[in-house]
Amino acid sequence: MTVLLLVLLALPLVGSAATLVPALGGRRALWLGVAVTGADLAVAVALAAGFDLHHPARMQGVTNVAWIPALNVRFHLGVDGISLPLLVLTALLTFLCALYSLKRLPAGGSERGWTGLLLLLATGMLATFAVLDLLLFFVAFEIVLVPMYFLIARWGGENRGPAAFRFILYTLLGSAVMLLGLLLLGLKAGTFDMTALAANHGHGLSRGTQILVVLAIGIGLAVKAPMWPFHSWLPDAHTAAPTAGSVLLAGVLLKMGTYGFVRVLIPSVPQGMHELAPYLGAFAVVGIIYGSLACLSLARPGSRGDLKRLIAFSSVGHMGFVLLGIATLNPVGINGALFANIGHGLITGLLFFLVGAIKDRYGTADLDTLAGARVESGAALYGRAPRLGALLAFGAVASLGLPGLAGFWGELLAMLGAFHPAAGLSRPTFLALMVLAGFGTLLTAAYLLSVVRRVCMGDPVTAPAVPGATLTDVQTYEAVTWTPLVVLTVVAGLWPALLLGLSTPAVQALLGGS
Incomplete structure (x- = not known):
C-alpha cells in the first residue's frame, strides 16, 4: 500500500518532467500522457483493491518522514475511506481526459505543453487527497493553479485570457488567507500533522482561535468549492476552458475545497x-x-x-x-x-x-x-x-x-x-x-x-x-x-x-x- 501510494503520486510528476525531452513531441507526447495516466489509474485501482475494508477509518499506506525539521513539517501521506474514492475518481478523470485529447486536442499550443501541464495538474490533485501535513496540503492545493491557468489561457476558447486571470486571482487571494489560517492552527496546536490535530479534536485551542482558523482556512476552501458569493470566477473559467479543463475543474478541483472542510476543519x-x-x-x-x-x-x-x-x-x-x-x-x-x-x-x-x-x-x-x-x-x-x-x-x-x-x-x-x-x-x-x-x-x-x-x-x-x-x-x-x-x-x-x-x-x- 505504501509503495502504491508513492507511485500514484510520482508517476504523473515524472511523466510531466519527461515532456521536457524534445524527442517526446507531437503525437508521442499525447500517447505518453495516455500511458502515464493509464498506469496511474491502474495503480489507483490496485490501491483500492488492497485497501483494508474492515478498517476504513484507519490511515493506510502511510509514509511519514521528516521534510522540514526546523518547522516540524513532515512528508506524511496516507489514505482512508474518505480520500480513497477521490483518489480513484481523480485518476479516472485524468486518464479519460488524456485519452480524449488524442482525438480532440484543442488548438493553441504544443502537444508537449498540453501533456506536461495535464500531468502536473494530476500530481497536485492526487497529492491534495493523500497528504496529511497542513503545509504539504497547502503546497499540493496550490500546485494545481499554474497548470489550470495555462490550460485555460493557452487552449481555451473565447475570452480565455480574462477568464484565466480571474481564476488565478480569486484562488490565489483565497489561498493567501488560507495559509494564514493553516499557520495559526499549526503553531497554536504545536503540530502541522493532520492526524494528530484530528486526534486532539481542538483540545488546547481557544474558542476565538478556532473561529479565526475556520474563517481564514474556510475562505480559501470556499473559493475553490465554490461557495456563494466566492463563485464568480467559475462560470467564466468553465465557459472558456477546453473540454478536458472543464471536466477536471468540475470533477476534481471543486472537490478539493469541500474535502478540506472535512479533512482539516471538522476534526481539528x-x-x-x-x-x-x-x-x-x-x-x-x-x-x-x-x-x-x-x-x-x-x-x-x-x-x-x-x-x-x-x-x-x-x-x-x-x-x-x-x-x-x-x-x-x-x-x-x-x-x-x-x-x-x-x-x-x-x-x-x-x-x-x-x-x-x-x-x-x-x-x-x-x-x-x-x-x-x-x-x-x-x-x-x-x-x-x-x-x-x-x-x-x-x-x-x-x-x-x-x-x-x-x-x-x-x-x-x-x-x-x-x-x-x-x-x-x-x-x-x-x-x-x-x-x-x-x-x-x-x-x-x-x-x-x-x-x-x-x-x-x-x-x-x-x-x-x-x-x-x-x-x-x-x-x-x-x-x-x-x-x-x-x-x-x-x-x-x-x-x-x-x-x-x-x-x-x-x-x-x-x-x-x-
Missing part, C-alpha cells in the same frame, strides 16, 4: 465549525437557489444562454448541497456530502464531455443557436444523433437527482442531515435550510428538463440549421471515454453502500466517535 477545530456551521449552511442554500435561478435564466428561450455556462452554474448549486451536508456536522450529512462529491464528479464530468462534443459539432454552445429562440423550437438531437441525445438526457436526469443514479443519494443524505443536525445546532434553522434546499431540487429539475427539451427534442426536418455544422453521432473514441462515467453513475446509484461503507467509519472517527 470542532468548536469553531460548530459556531459557524449555520452561516455555512445559509451560504450553501443561497448557492443552491442562486445557481438554479441562474441556470433557469440561461435556459430561457431568447436569453442567448451558453450551455457550458449553464452547466458551470449548476455546479454552484450542486456543490451547495455538499456544503450543506458538511454544515450539519453529523455523520448522515457529511456522508451525503462525500457521496455528492463523487456523484457530481462523475455526472458533471460526463456533461462537460457531452457539451464539448456538441460544441465541436455545431461550433457553438449557444442554446438559441442550437435550438432556436422560440419556445416550440428544438435542436432535435434525438432524431439527428440519437445516441448523443440519449447520453445528454441521461446526464441531465442523473444531475437532477433521479433515484437509482449517483446524483440522488448525496443530496438526499445532505437534506436528511439537515433534518437532524448535530447537537447544539438550531434545528429550526436547519429545517428551514432543508426546505429551501428541497425547493432548489425542483428548480434543478426545471432547468435541466428545459435543456433536454430544447436540445434533444424537436422535429429533425424543421429544427434550426446551424451553418457549417457537421452533426455526427457518438464516435468510437467518445464512447470509450464516456462509458466508464455512465457505468459508474449507475453503479453508485444502485449500490450506494460501495461508497458509504468506506466513508461512514472514517467520518465517525473525524467527528470524535469510535
Whole structure:
C-alpha cells in the first residue's frame, strides 16, 4: 500500500518532467500522457483493491518522514475511506481526459505543453487527497493553479485570457488567507500533522482561535468549492476552458475545497465549525437557489444562454448541497456530502464531455443557436444523433437527482442531515435550510428538463440549421471515454453502500466517535 501510494503520486510528476525531452513531441507526447495516466489509474485501482475494508477509518499506506525539521513539517501521506474514492475518481478523470485529447486536442499550443501541464495538474490533485501535513496540503492545493491557468489561457476558447486571470486571482487571494489560517492552527496546536490535530479534536485551542482558523482556512476552501458569493470566477473559467479543463475543474478541483472542510476543519477545530456551521449552511442554500435561478435564466428561450455556462452554474448549486451536508456536522450529512462529491464528479464530468462534443459539432454552445429562440423550437438531437441525445438526457436526469443514479443519494443524505443536525445546532434553522434546499431540487429539475427539451427534442426536418455544422453521432473514441462515467453513475446509484461503507467509519472517527 505504501509503495502504491508513492507511485500514484510520482508517476504523473515524472511523466510531466519527461515532456521536457524534445524527442517526446507531437503525437508521442499525447500517447505518453495516455500511458502515464493509464498506469496511474491502474495503480489507483490496485490501491483500492488492497485497501483494508474492515478498517476504513484507519490511515493506510502511510509514509511519514521528516521534510522540514526546523518547522516540524513532515512528508506524511496516507489514505482512508474518505480520500480513497477521490483518489480513484481523480485518476479516472485524468486518464479519460488524456485519452480524449488524442482525438480532440484543442488548438493553441504544443502537444508537449498540453501533456506536461495535464500531468502536473494530476500530481497536485492526487497529492491534495493523500497528504496529511497542513503545509504539504497547502503546497499540493496550490500546485494545481499554474497548470489550470495555462490550460485555460493557452487552449481555451473565447475570452480565455480574462477568464484565466480571474481564476488565478480569486484562488490565489483565497489561498493567501488560507495559509494564514493553516499557520495559526499549526503553531497554536504545536503540530502541522493532520492526524494528530484530528486526534486532539481542538483540545488546547481557544474558542476565538478556532473561529479565526475556520474563517481564514474556510475562505480559501470556499473559493475553490465554490461557495456563494466566492463563485464568480467559475462560470467564466468553465465557459472558456477546453473540454478536458472543464471536466477536471468540475470533477476534481471543486472537490478539493469541500474535502478540506472535512479533512482539516471538522476534526481539528470542532468548536469553531460548530459556531459557524449555520452561516455555512445559509451560504450553501443561497448557492443552491442562486445557481438554479441562474441556470433557469440561461435556459430561457431568447436569453442567448451558453450551455457550458449553464452547466458551470449548476455546479454552484450542486456543490451547495455538499456544503450543506458538511454544515450539519453529523455523520448522515457529511456522508451525503462525500457521496455528492463523487456523484457530481462523475455526472458533471460526463456533461462537460457531452457539451464539448456538441460544441465541436455545431461550433457553438449557444442554446438559441442550437435550438432556436422560440419556445416550440428544438435542436432535435434525438432524431439527428440519437445516441448523443440519449447520453445528454441521461446526464441531465442523473444531475437532477433521479433515484437509482449517483446524483440522488448525496443530496438526499445532505437534506436528511439537515433534518437532524448535530447537537447544539438550531434545528429550526436547519429545517428551514432543508426546505429551501428541497425547493432548489425542483428548480434543478426545471432547468435541466428545459435543456433536454430544447436540445434533444424537436422535429429533425424543421429544427434550426446551424451553418457549417457537421452533426455526427457518438464516435468510437467518445464512447470509450464516456462509458466508464455512465457505468459508474449507475453503479453508485444502485449500490450506494460501495461508497458509504468506506466513508461512514472514517467520518465517525473525524467527528470524535469510535
